[in-house]
Amino acid sequence: MATSSFFEQLFKWLFIVGALLTVALYFKKDRLPEPTFYDLGYLDEPVQAKINAEPFKTHVNDQEYTITPLYDYELHGVVVSYSDADAFTNIWHHKRWQDFLNLRDLCVIWGKNVGSGVYRQMKFHNDSWTCWASWQDYETGSLFKMNALSNNHLLTDDDRIKKALMSAEPGDHIRFKGVLAEYANKSNNFFRGTSITRDDTGNGACETVYLKEFEIVKKANRGIRKLYGLTKWLTIVSFFGFLIFFAIAPVRIRH
Template sequence: MPITCLLESAFKWLFLGSLVLLAVSYWQKDDLPAPETFDRGRLQAPIQTPTDREPFTVRVRDQEYRIEPKAEYVLDGVVVSYSNADAIKNIWHHKSWKDFLNLRDLCVVWGENVASGVYRDMRFRNDSWTCWASWSDPAVTARFKSNALSNNHLLTDDRSVKAALMSAEPGDQIRFKGVLAEYVNAGNGYARGTSLTREDTGNGACETIYLDEFEVLHKANLSVRRLFGFATWMAVITGIGFLIMLPIAPVRVRRRI
C-alpha cells in the first residue's frame, strides 16, 4: 500500500479519535469539584470596608471612563460560571455601549454554599447582565444561601490583572481585591452602578469592581483541561493532515471476484 494511503488512513482515524476525546473532555472540564477540594478557611464572606480613594479616569481603546470608588472590597470564592464581554452574545458591550473596561463577569459562591456542597446540585449560567442559578431538587431551596453568591462585573486596564482574570474557569478558587465602583463612559454617557450589600437580589444586585489584584488560588480539573487542550490541537493538526492527504492518496477501487 502506498505511503500516501497509509498517511491518509492514519490522519483520518487520529482525527476521529481526537474528536471523541475532545467531546468527552469538553463535558468534564468545567465540572465543579467537591467541597474538600478547596481551602474553605479562605472562603468566608467578602470583606467590604470604607474607602478614601478619589474618583479617577482610565482610558481604554480611545474611550475614557470616570470611575467613582464606593468601598474597598476583597472576595475569596469559587467560580461557577462566567461571561466574557467580547463573546458574540455580548456584542452590544463593545458595539453599542463602547464598554471596553468591563472585561468579564464572574459568578462566584463562598461560605455555606461551598461547605454544604449545594453548588454541585445546581446549574449556573451567565448572560451579559446576570448570573442565573437553577435546580430541580426542592431540597436545594433550603440549603442554598442567596447571600453567599454574587455576580461580579470586573473592570481593569492592567495587562497582568487581565491575564489572571481571563484565566479563571468554573471550579477554580479565586481571590480578588479592588474597589466597588460606579463608572461612566465620558463619550456616550453609558454608566453602570454597583451593589453595596450581599443581601439584595434582582436588578442592580451585581457588584461592580475595579480590580487591583486577581489571583487563581486553585485550578480545577487541571488534567482534564490539559487533555482538552491536547485534543483540540490534535483535531486541528490531524484534520489538516487528512485534508492534505485526501487528494494526494491514490483512489482505491474495490474489486469483485
C-alpha cells in the same frame, strides 16, 4: 503512493479518536469539584470597607472612563460561571455601550454554599449582565444561600491583571482585591453603578469591582483541562493531515 494511503488512514483514525475524546472532555473540564478540594477556611464572605476616595479617569480603546470608588473590597470565591464582554453572543458591552473596561463577569460562591456541596446539584450560567442559578427540588433550593453568591462586573486596564482574570475557569478558587465602584463614559452617557450589599436581588444587585489584584488560588480540573487542550489540537492537526493525504493518495478503483 502506498505511504500516502497509510497516512491518510492514520490521520483519519486520529481525527475520529481525537474528536470523540475532545467532546467527552469538554463536558468534564468544567465540572465543579467536591467541597474537599477547597480550603474552606479562606472562603468566608467578602470583606468590604467604606472609603473616601476621589474619582479618577482611565482610557481604554480610545474611550475615557470616570471611576468613582466607594468601598475597598476583597473576595475569595469559587467560580461557577462567567461571561466575556467580547463573546460572540454579547452585543452589549463593546457594540452598544462602548465598554472596554468591563472585560469579564465572574459568578462566584463562598461559605456554606461551598461547604455543603449544594452547588454540585445545581446549574449556573451567565448572560451579558446576570448570573442565573437553578435547582430541581425544594431541598436543594432551601440549602443554597443567595447571599453567598455574587455576580461581579470586573474592571481592569492592567494587562497583568487581565491575563490572570481571563484564565479563570469554573471550579477555580480565586481571590481578587479592588474597589466597589461606579463608572461612566461621558461620550455616550453610559453609566453603571454597583451593589454594596450581598442581600439585594434583581437589577442592580451585581458588584462592580475595579481590580487592583487578581489571582487563582487553586486551579480546578488541571489534568483534564490539559488533556482537553491536547486532544483539541490533535483533532485539528489530524483533520488537516487527513485532507492533505486524502488529496495526494492514489485513486482507489473498486471492481
